[in-house]
Amino acid sequence: VKLMTVANVRPVLEQENLAPARDAIHDLFLEHVMAHAPGYNKLISWADAPIMPTPGAVGNILQTIAEQQNINALGVDIGGATTDVFSVFDGTFNRTVSANLGMSYSISNVCASATLPMILRWVHLEMDPRELRNHIKNKMIRPTTIPQTREALVFEQAVAREALRLAYIQHKEFATTLKGVQQQRTVGDTFSQNSSGASIVDNMKLNLLVASGGVLSHAPNMNQTAAMMIDAFEPEGMTVLAKDSIFMMPHLGVLAQVHPRAALQVFERDCLIYLGTCIAPRGVYRPGKSCFRYHIRSDSHEESGEMLCGEMKLFPLEEDERVTVTVEPQRGYDFGAGSGKRKEFQARGGKVGLILDARGRPLAVPTSEKDHLTELNSWIEELQLYPEPALTEV
Structure with missing residues (x-):
């Protein structure tokens, strides 16, 4: 039985080093599994780079x-x-x-x-x-x-x-x-640190x-x-x-x-x-309640409205079209700036367009x-x- 040794996967508590072990397992897979595939040896002879x-x-x-x-x-x-x-x-x-x-x-x-x-x-x-x-x-x-x-x-x-x-x-x-790593904490981290x-x-x-x-x-x-x-x-x-x-x-x-x-x-x-592009807030689904207001503007288009919880809206946009989307969420909904705080995005179009999703996260x-x-x-x-x-x- 061939024995291979690689570097420690966790040399110290605060650091992981998985690449050497992963590469060794990958090599064993190629050597013992892929090598039995029909035509694999011929393929290796054709290629200058390793088979992935x-x-x-x-x-x-x-x-x-x-x-x-x-x-x-x-x-x-x-x-x-x-x-x-x-x-x-x-x-x-x-x-x-x-x-x-x-x-x-x-x-x-x-x-x-x-x-x-x-x-x-x-x-x-x-x-x-x-x-x-x-x-x-x-x-x-x-x-x-x-x-x-x-x-x-x-x-x-x-x-x-x-x-x-x-x-x-x-x-x-x-x-x-990494699990088990000792974290430095301050009084301000008491309610926020993961x-x-x-x-x-x-x-x-x-x-x-x-x-x-x-x-x-x-x-x-x-x-x-x-x-x-x-x-x-x-x-x-x-x-x-x-x-x-x-x-x-x-x-x-x-x-x-x-x-x-x-x-x-x-x-x-x-x-x-x-x-x-999909734009959606984090927050609990509350049936019938207002979720956020939006304002979409570009060189040729401008539109505003309100999204109720549970709604989705599609705005067709061309692939090369860019729009500025400003959202003002209700309290309890967060677009990345904090609960209830206004946020502005630069959204791109595509084959589908811009999708506003007010169904809440996690999705219910x-x-x-x-x-x-x-x-x-x-x-x-x-x-x-x-x-x-x-x-x-x-």
């Missing part, structure tokens, strides 16, 4: 983007069997692979983990539970099939929301500060959210992709939404190793499709059937999620 697994390559391009643009970024790649989540917050990169959370081979596990009531809270159509169970099993044994009816599409996207939500929860539990081991993933600090994977990248309507991302990840403050149009992120991740600038340029011009979907369907239908209508022509593209 898909999650490693996607994480590499996300790190490059975050570093070059000095932003906090989150990426997700949802597949048939697993869901990968990548994040870069304040320069710290984390990657998690949620096994058994996928849209075909693992769809049954998603339904079991999330429970059917949690999935059905995203469904606005009447569905026979027996047909739903049949759909789940058929998807497992025929993983390449795509939805052929409105009902199947709505249900599959509801499952995707829950798979993404569960994967994100697992990611936040993994991406934490305990050690807290998650470093903060939705209020998130600048860019990138989606990848069939159910997100190839949704019939890009508004559906944006809605799934917002419902699953619950971004706060201002967050730019984008998707990987042609599953190019893994290839660009490899390219970024040898030419970061070229990889970033191709990513921006040919790979990334900007969907738009009404439980009563009447209120649930009323609000869900209002969101679907406002975001234009399921127009008739779009279904013909499925």
Whole structure:
């Protein structure tokens, strides 16, 4: 048995050094698992650079983007069997692979983990539970099939929301500060300082959210992709939404190793499709109460209004259009400047546009059937999620 030694993963209590151990495990994976893949040895002879697994390559391009643009970024790649989540917050990169959370081979596990009531809270159509169970099993044994009816599409996207939500929860539990580190405290920190081991993933600090994977990248309507991302990840403050149009992120991740600038340029011009911007406050959902007032202005447009709790509004904006959005939240709602304090954002457009979300954070979907369907239908209508022509593209 070959024995490998690497540097201590935690040389001192205040510092972690995971890279050497991670690289060693990665090398073992390539040597003992990937080496048995058909044609792998021939592939190695063709390539001058090391072969990278898909999650490693996607994480590499996300790190490059975050570093070059000095932003906090989150990426997700949802597949048939697993869901990968990548994040870069304040320069710290984390990657998690949620096994058994996928849209075909693992769809049954998603339904079991999330429970059917949690999935059905995203469904606005009447569905026979027996047909739903049949759909789940058929998807497992025929993983390449795509939805052929409105009902199947709505249900599959509801499952995707829950798979993404569960994967994100697992990611936040993994991406934490060091536990057991002694913190210096002052009297002023008594009521504000976080305990050690807290998650470093903060939705209020998130600048860019990138989606990848069939159910997100190839949704019939890009508004559906944006809605799934917002419902699953619950971004706060201002967050730019984008998707990987042609599953190019893994290839660009490899390219970024040898030419970061070229990889970033191709990513921006040919790979990334900007969907738009989501602006949402942190605060508890209070039915019927005022959430915030907004004022949107640009060179050619100006609009003001009020958002009630539970509402969503879509403002179509061109991809190259920029607008200034000023929000004045009610007490108890925070856009990043503090509870009830005014905040100004510079928002960009996209294929979807600007989305204002006043449903509260954490997101609370009404439980009563009447209120649930009323609000869900209002969101679907406002975001234009399921127009008739779009279904013909499925």
